[in-house]
Amino acid sequence: MPKAEILDPQGKAVTGALERLGFSGLAVRQGKRFEIEVAGEVGPDELDQINQAAEKLLANTVIETFSVRVETPEPVPDQT
């Protein structure tokens, strides 16, 4: 996600579009999401590797923050 002090024109545009569609009172910030599939268990080593990958390649840490979350692979109740 863009850091709090960084302008987010995409998020601003989405906020404006939502308002025009009748959704008011929502402030949106837009960022990226990566789903990384790992074969086998995610232990401390794998997590460390993924944190390094996020810092080196996936996030621009000058302007973005990132967080890593482990999810189990059983079908998540996604909507549509």
Added chain:
Amino acid sequence: MPKAEILDPQGKAVTGALERLGFSGLAVRQGKRFEIEVAGEVGPDELDQINQAAEKLLANTVIETFSVRVETPEPVPDQT
């Protein structure tokens, strides 16, 4: 996130770049993440509104799935 049956060239490019950087065995898919700030409590009405906003504007449900998650606003332990 792009649906499983949808090609994800961005994710493929990231997977390739990670391999060249020495991170092997990771399969990446890239999607979007929106953080939506709501004033006050998020009750069933607010959640319903946000689900509608996601379906109408934020996600392209022909090729993307989405999921909505409520987070409390206390500072999340983001990394860098």
